[in-house]
Amino acid sequence: MRSLHWSHVVALSLLLALSACSEDISSKSDDTELDDGGGDSTPPPATEPGPGGQQLSFSMTDSATFIASVDASEDAWIYVDIINQQQVNPANPEVSDAWHLAHRGTEIKLNGGDSGAPSTGVSNAIYGQKVEKGEAFPFETVVGAPPENSVTYRTDVVGDHDGLAITPDQLIYAMTTYPEADQNYVALIGGDKGWYHESAFAVNITPRENVGYVLRTHECRYFKFRMLDYSNDDGDKGYPQYEFLEIPGSSCSEDPLGEQRATFSTENNVTAAEVDASGEEEWVYVDLQSISQVFPSAPASEPDSWDVAFQRSDIKINSGASGTGAVGIHDILQGDWEAITTVPDDADYHSDDSDALAFVTYPEGDGSCQGVDTDYGWYHYSYFCNEGDGIHHISPRDVVYIVKDGDQFWKLRMLDYYSDAGDSGHLSLEFAPIAAD
Structure with a gap:
């Protein structure tokens, strides 16, 4: 059996066993589980099969891994709590913490992205990998999850999916898209669809034996799993079965760069924030309500996990072209x-456009440098004119912004673009909650 190498793994948290011996795999988390029924502590890793449910059962293998067997043959979703190994029936699955994945026929959806909105702000997501076609995926050698900064964890999204021609309102499930196909799907021939291979006219549906996954849950816990079957003992289709086991992984609440890049201090209800947004490619995401830096796994499709994000002089908001949230800004x-202290009666809110961020568009410019516009929303850029702070210098304009997210409102203003040492991209700002009227 060939050992598995996760692509682009920088830290060797995913160890590959090269011998037939097996290691004792255990994992624990300091994160608190959030579920519909409450609870103050994260359940420990399972040591025996869970209760399952009417359409779901669990068993244990001789090698101490678990098997889930699902009756997904009907047209209703079967929701799975993989940590407690039980079937759940959330009243509002789109906003429930009770489930991690759900089954309906060949479809497997994940609680996050465009399929759900866990209150932690972290989407359930998968990293899919494969070995050469014809080889068996080396499931027993996967003893840790690849770190968040080394691979891409995928979740369900609406619309285009890595270049695939998808209609804008079509939901694409990560499990039926990743990893890439060994045989591209053609309707009259068949082919691969993520976790399974489908023959012509769906006569046969079988798991891809060379494919395996790591599932990250919204509690920042990790499971390795692989699909085993899609038929029951009688040969009836619609009965997926998979093997899984919890494995160690770095917390998905940590900065992928390994450091916190936003600090906050609050006095008299006004919060001062210092943001290291000096990275050329990394965004720093901030949730105003919790006054914290957050780390969305799919920021473009997580409506509730963040409000504003910073990268150099760019500031984006969770709405319009930048996200599915309801954030808007009004400039004064x-x-x-x-x-x-209250929202102005004439507040006119703006969202991000595909070619213009609201924070760098509003208010419109009122300065010039020999005929060149030098104002970009929240900041003034001196270009080659020495207008008090030197050439090629960014300075905040005298603007107060009203930021709204649903029925929450804040006033916000930018204070500086440079650190005390003069390093660019080190933003200072302050914000405070205000009344709706």
Whole structure:
């Protein structure tokens, strides 16, 4: 059996066993589980099969891994709590913490992205990998999850999916898309669809034996799993079966770069924030309500996990072209910071466009440098004119922004673009909650 190498793994948290001996695999998490029924502590890793449910059962193998058997033959979703190994029936699965994945026929959806909104702000997501076609996936050698900064964990999304021609309103399940096909699917011939291979006219549906996954849950716990079957003992289709086991993994609540890049201090209900947004490619995401830096796995499709994000002089908001949230900003040029305690009656909110971020578009420019516009929303850029702070210098404009997210409102203003040492991309700002009227 060939050993598995996760692509682009920088830290060797995923160890590959090269011999037939097996290791004792265990994992624990300091994160608190959030579920519909409450609870103050994260359940320990399972040591025996869970209760399952009417359409779901669990068993244990001789090698101490677990088997899930699902009756997904009907047209209703079967929701699975993989940590407690039980079937759940959330009243509102789109906003429930009770489930991790769900089955309906060949479809497997994940709680996150466009399929759900766990309250932790972390999507359930998978990293799919395969070995050469014809080889068996080396399931027993996977003893840890690849770190978040080394691979891409995928979740369910609407619309285009890595270049596939998908209609805008079509939901694409990560499990039926990744990993890439060994045989591209053609309707009259068949082919691969993520976890399974389908023959012509769906006569036969079989798991791809060379494919395996790591599932990350919204509690930041990790499971290795592989699909085993799609038929029951009588040969009836619609009965998926898979093997799984919890494995160690780095917390998905950590900065992928390994450091916190936003700090906050609050006094008299006003929060001062210092953000290291100096990275050329990395965004720093902030949730105003919790006053914290957050780490969304799929920021473009997580409506509730973040409000504003920073990268150099760019600031994006969770709405419009940047996200599926309901964040908007209203700009008040030369606004009186102290006097603004409620939302103005004439507030006109803007979202990000595909070619223009609201924070760098509004308010419109009122400065020039020999005929060149030098104002970009929240900041002024001096270009080659020395307008008080030197050439090629960014300075905040005198603007107070009203930021709204649903029925929550804040006033916000930018204070600086440079650190005390003069390093660029080190933003200072302050914000405070205000009343709706």
